[in-house]
Amino acid sequence: MIRLHHSPQTRSMRTLWLLHELDVPFEVLTYPFDATLQRPEYLAMSPVGRVPALEIDGEVMFETGAIAEYLCERFSPDGLGRAPGSTERMEWLTWVHFAETLSVHVAALTQQHVMLFQDEMRSPVIMKLEAKRLAKCYAAVEAKLTKGFAERYILQGGFSAADIGLGQAIYMGTHFAALDDYPAVAEWYARMVARPAFIASLPAPGQGIYDQAFYDWRAWQ
CATH class of the missing domain: 1.20.1050.10 (Glutathione S-transferase Yfyf (Class Pi); Chain A, domain 2)
Structure with a gap:
């Protein structure tokens, strides 16, 4: 299961676009870009209250660069990603x-x-x-x-x-x-x-x- 916690026109849009390109099943929970992101339940996933947070297989990631690396290595290492050993x-x-x-x-x-x-x-x-x-x-x-x-x-x-x-x-x-x-x-x-x-x-x-x-x-x- 993949669930993206997202606010429109923020960095989480980067992850949303990537997920659409990967064409994998995922769910999106959309938040306003306000104090909602400071609620304890959200801080439990993203400790400084920023988007994105990405739930995947019971774990949570919250940095877009790391998320991009992980998703590409898992779903598209030689397509959207470049696997270790690639010249690129x-x-x-x-x-x-x-x-x-x-x-x-x-x-x-x-x-x-x-x-x-x-x-x-x-x-x-x-x-x-x-x-x-x-x-x-x-x-x-x-x-x-x-x-x-x-x-x-x-x-x-x-x-x-x-x-x-x-x-x-x-x-x-x-x-x-x-x-x-x-x-x-x-x-x-x-x-x-x-x-x-x-x-x-x-x-x-x-x-x-x-x-x-x-x-x-x-x-x-």
Whole structure:
């Protein structure tokens, strides 16, 4: 039995997309992104009250990178994963976990633009810095996609959980930093968000964190 504890437009979307791509049976329990995640019953699964939490065969996991590694090794080691011994194993691990580097900056921007309800608590300086750091992450992905050849996916061997992790993080990131200066990323991203499994992981109308398509730090100067 696989049960995903999920909040729309959070890191748990990464795991939800992966589960849809794996095409394995699973159940989703959806939570609002609020104090519900601090209840004792949820903290028993995710000790700092964050999503996702993944129940699988009586055990619980709560880190998206670890979840991606485990699910791929179990269900798709040579498809969405890259098994130990694969020539792409090192690259796969690097880019699976680089998704979290992106997500750290997205989380900071989400806090500044969305979660802080009082304007005096917001910092245009932090907004600007984090948006620029996010853009540096885009530049790293752009360099990978254009390194001597035009890659269709992050790895030459084909679509993998690395594309899923990065695709979800960039989906969140595009609320704060546009892809205009990163044509290879934009072309790759357009194909990622057209995948049926990505579409299946999107929130229903009105259920996500963001009520705007784009949040511009310049509005707070």
